[in-house]
Every structure is written in structure tokens, then in C-alpha cells.
Amino acid sequence: MQMIGLGLAVALALVHAVLPQVNIAAVIPVRRCFSFAGGVSIGFIFLSVLPTLGRSQTRLDQAAIALLQPLENPIYLLALLGLTVFYGIDRLVLTAPRYSRTSQAMNRASQLVFWIHISAYAMLNAIFGYMLLGLSNHNLGQYLLYFVAVALHFLIIDRGLRSHHPILYDRQGRWLLSGALLAGAIAGAVAELSETAIALLWSFLAGSTLLNILKRELPDAQKSCFWSFLAGATLYAGLLWLS
Secondary structure, X not given: OHHHHHHHHHHHHHHHHOHHHOOHHHOOOHHHHHHHHHHHHHHHHHHHHHHHHHHHHHHHHHHOOOOOOOOOOHHHHXXXXXXXXXXXXXXXXXXXOOOOOOOHHHHHHXXXXXXXXXXXXXXXXXXXXXXXXXXXXXXXXXXXHHHHHHHHHHHHHHHHHXXXXXXXXXXXXXXXXXXXXXXXXXXXXXXXXXXXHHHHHXXXXXXXXXXXXXXXXXXXXXXXXXXXXXXXXXXXXXXXXXX
């Protein structure tokens, strides 16, 4: 199963490296594509991520770790922290100056924001990559379903990052995200963290993922297609049940 995890990490890295250059809108209408992806992502959150957080919290309660005992529901607190951190980063990006071909001062500020933005997502990708190697109790169908959900998530993340940093993302950002994902997968192959550490990492990842899905992957009503959204959510739920 470890080889499957590494293979999926390579495939997900290609999503960042190659798909941003593909004009998907020429094949599938944008509103249908992103509504479908939003449906799959919401299914992923409610049927995979949130139940995992609940199980992680139960394991932490049973472990009775002294450092975490003063905190109530530390898993959910970390998820809240992940959501808050990435909301703050998004606000920073929205208020920062854009890259300019003429203003050096504006470019320095824009590049600093870009590196903050891309470093945060590179950290998430490294965690995603590590988690791929931790799915040892999953069968092949569940691996593939996880891959599809995360690939659609990455596709929309790429679109958002390119809209904020069109030049810098194509030059450097997509390669850094691909490299971080592979680095996380390699780390998962050679080093094994404790269940507690994995649970804490997963909860932070879940909070940030929840924000990204609610903010980026649920299009505005005028730009969305309900039936495509419903198809994505239903398909994910059905395939998860069958797997």
C-alpha cells in the first residue's frame, strides 16, 4: 500500500504542475466544472474529514496526554486554528498590492505576500503528502476516491492562487507546491509519527481545508449549477459507500 501512496502523491503533484496550464473551460463549462468539484469537496468534508476528526478526538481522550488534558476538544481547537490562520492569510492577500511590471516597490511587497501565501499552502501539501502514506487501512478504491477529492480540491486552489499571483505562480508557485507534496510523501515513507502527532496535524489540515472549500469551491449562486453540485456530492457519497 505504501507504493500506492507514493504513486498517488506523484499524480497529485502533476495536478499542480500540469493542470493549471490546461484550458478546462474549453472542454467543460466553468460553472458546471466548479460546481461539481464543490459537491465532491463538500462530500469529502462531511463524510471523510469530519468523521476522522471525531475519531481522532476520541483517541486523544483515551490517551490522556497530560499536555492536552487542560484543553477541551483539542482536535477541534486545532481545526479552528487552521481555519483562522488561513482566513488571515487570505485577508492579507486581498489587501496586498498586485504584481506590477513597472513599480519595484509594489513588486517587493507583492513578492513578500506571494511567499507567505505559497509557503502556507506548501505546508498543507506536505501534510497531505504525509497523510497519503498513512492510509494503510484503506483499500484501493478508497485510495482512488481520496485522490479524486484532493485532486479537485487542488485544481480549485491552483485557480485561486493563479488569480492572485498569475506570473509568480506559473514561474515558481506550482513547482513549489508539487515539491512540497512529494517531500511530505517521502517523509511519510521513511519516518513514522505517533498517532497523536498525526491526529494533531490532520486537525489543522482539516480546518484549513474546510475554509478553502467553503470559500473557493462553492461558487456564487449566479455562477453555479445546482445539479452539477448535487451530482458531485451524490457521486462521492455513493462511491464512498461502495468502497
